[in-house]
Amino acid sequence: MALVLRLQRRADFLRAARLGRKWAMPGLVVQAVATPPARARDDTLRLGFTASRKVGGAVLRNRAKRRLREAARLILVPRAEPGYDYVLIGRPQTVDRPFTALLQDLQTALKRLGRYRSAEGGQAPAEPSENGTRTP
RNA sequence: UCAGAGGGUCGGAUGGCCGCGUCCCCGCUUGCCGGGGCCGAGGAAAGUCCGGGCUCCACGAAAACACGGUGCCGGAUAACGUCCGGCGGGGGCGACCCCAGGGAAAGUGCCACAGAAAGCAAACCGCCUGCCGAAGCCCCUCGGGGCAAGGCAGGUAAGGGUGAAAGGGUGCGGUAAGAGCGCACCGCGGACCCGGCGACGGGGACGGCACGGUAAACCCCACCGGGAGCAAAACCGAAUAGGGAUGGCACGCCGCAAGGCAAGCGGGUUUUCGCGCCGCCGUCCGGGUUGGUUGCUUGAGGCGUCCGGCAACGGGCGUCCCAGAUGAAUGGCCAUCCAUCCCCCGCAAGGGGGAGGACAGAACCCGGCUUACAGACCCUCUGACGCA
Numbered sequence: 001m002a003l004v005l006r007l008q009r010r011a012d013f014l015r016a017a018r019l020g021r022k023w024a025m026p027g028l029v030v031q032a033v034a035t036p037p038a039r040a041r042d043d044t045l046r047l048g049f050t051a052s053r054k055v056g057g058a059v060l061r062n063r064a065k066r067r068l069r070e071a072a073r074l075i076l077v078p079r080a081e082p083g084y085d086y087v088l089i090g091r092p093q094t095v096d097r098p099f100t101a102l103l104q105d106l107q108t109a110l111k112r113l114g115r116y117r118s119a120e121g122g123q124a125p126a127e128p129s130e131n132g133t134r135t136p
Numbered sequence: 137u138c139a140g141a142g143g144g145u146c147g148g149a150u151g152g153c154c155g156c157g158u159c160c161c162c163g164c165u166u167g168c169c170g171g172g173g174c175c176g177a178g179g180a181a182a183g184u185c186c187g188g189g190c191u192c193c194a195c196g197a198a199a200a201c202a203c204g205g206u207g208c209c210g211g212a213u214a215a216c217g218u219c220c221g222g223c224g225g226g227g228g229c230g231a232c233c234c235c236a237g238g239g240a241a242a243g244u245g246c247c248a249c250a251g252a253a254a255g256c257a258a259a260c261c262g263c264c265u266g267c268c269g270a271a272g273c274c275c276c277u278c279g280g281g282g283c284a285a286g287g288c289a290g291g292u293a294a295g296g297g298u299g300a301a302a303g304g305g306u307g308c309g310g311u312a313a314g315a316g317c318g319c320a321c322c323g324c325g326g327a328c329c330c331g332g333c334g335a336c337g338g339g340g341a342c343g344g345c346a347c348g349g350u351a352a353a354c355c356c357c358a359c360c361g362g363g364a365g366c367a368a369a370a371c372c373g374a375a376u377a378g379g380g381a382u383g384g385c386a387c388g389c390c391g392c393a394a395g396g397c398a399a400g401c402g403g404g405u406u407u408u409c410g411c412g413c414c415g416c417c418g419u420c421c422g423g424g425u426u427g428g429u430u431g432c433u434u435g436a437g438g439c440g441u442c443c444g445g446c447a448a449c450g451g452g453c454g455u456c457c458c459a460g461a462u463g464a465a466u467g468g469c470c471a472u473c474c475a476u477c478c479c480c481c482g483c484a485a486g487g488g489g490g491a492g493g494a495c496a497g498a499a500c501c502c503g504g505c506u507u508a509c510a511g512a513c514c515c516u517c518u519g520a521c522g523c524a
């Protein structure tokens with residue numbers, strides 16, 4: 001599995017917004033851009049989350065980011081192509097949308113961006129199961 | 137039981153799987169590593185409205201002035217605009233609730249509309265007295281007399297009318313009509329006496345009554361107050377450009393100088409021309425951005441208990457360590473249960489099914505205030521009705 005770093009600098013977010021490809025789904029928006037060469041490694045992907053005031057107050061914004069983090073843990077981390085920066089953007093529906101639908105949104109968006117790898121290298125498919133847990 | 141008043145507590149619970157953050161321990165393949173353990177949002181974490189701590193800036197001390205704030209009394213407190221106990225006024229049958237509650241004989245201003253008049257006494261319609269009284273009416277002993285519209289002078293403030301407010305109220309006496317003019321009761325002022333630390337309360341000689349309201353109008357009085365805020369502030373400090381100091385090397389030709397020429401360097405390479413730079417290499421210093429570290433959580437601290445106090449609160453003893461993130465941890469999913477709501481069956485007891493968690497997320501830390509909030513529970517008290 002790829003090593004995951006968290007995007008922590010404003011500059012990285014702005015770069016992803018400016019240079020990256022974007023795909024929107026009802027539950028979220030995904031931006032993807034190749035990691036800058038200076039920091040890029042084959043086995044590493046970088047990940048960031050954001051939710052603007054449009055989503056709601058502090059409670060709703062934080063909740064949206066937490067749900068996005070959990071969705072990314074289940075879908076994006078095992079399946080997304082390394083060497084890229086991914087930014088997941090919260091939308092108003094991120095908070096209310098059923099979690100399984102949110103997972104589906106993320107998977108679809110990654111496919112549309114061409115950064116979704118089907119199961120390879122002996123890794124188990126990370127289809128969301130009914131109880132929301134991953135089979136080891 | 138119903139209706140109501142005051143105060144307090146909580147604000148989903150338990151379990152399973154997977155995850156996140158600080159700290160601690162262990163391991164190695166020392167890394168943005170793996171494993172384990174403890175702890176991990178609120179009563180308002182919110183608004184940022186007051187009061188402090190802390191930090192920096194300014195500043196010799198103190199006072200005055202200006203500006204701002206506070207404003208019944210006493211107490212609590214680090215402090216407060218907060219809290220507690222009282223006082224006064226208003227509301228409620230009551231438990232209780234509400235009050236921007238200092239000064240209006242220090243001065244100035246204002247009092248809309250209406251009204252004659254809004255602050256100093258005045259008088260519009262009236263009422264009363266005296267004098268005059270042409271026209272008119274009545275009487276007559278024919279001389280005149282009376283009534284009276286009206287006019288002049290004066291006395292009044294009872295009645296009418298306006299207003300939020302009109303110079304005490306009601307009644308009796310009194311009077312030409314009236315009037316504290318006199319009297320009774322009520323109200324008001326009030327020397328002084330008593331009680332209270334005090335706000336204030338009780339009594340009250342005497343005074344026929346004078347002194348309207350407004351200080352969320354200026355103002356006066358008393359007390360309090362430097363400014364900015366953790367993005368405060370301190371430290372470390374890469375790369376690049378630029379600044380200063382210094383060491384080594386280089387420093388040609390013309391010209392007194394200004395300057396010119398040549399050489400060197402710059403853009404993939406070479407030549408020519410044009411343009412730009414005026415040395416090249418090294419060391420050190422200061423400033424300083426991205427970033428990092430500290431500040432950063434042990435504190436006017438929580439809990440228990442005893443003592444003092446009506447209480448706010450204070451004191452003693454014991455015990456506990458209780459979030460520290462920084463693109464920002466405290467989450468995702470599932471099951472059961474507890475509230476709550478809806479639907480169906482049933483006369484009912486009850487049964488079945490479904491929906492589904494209020495307001496809201498720490499960001500330096502405390503004390504308050506204010507605002508938001510589904511619902512649940514507890515205590516004390518009041519008024520009805522009923523029972524004993």
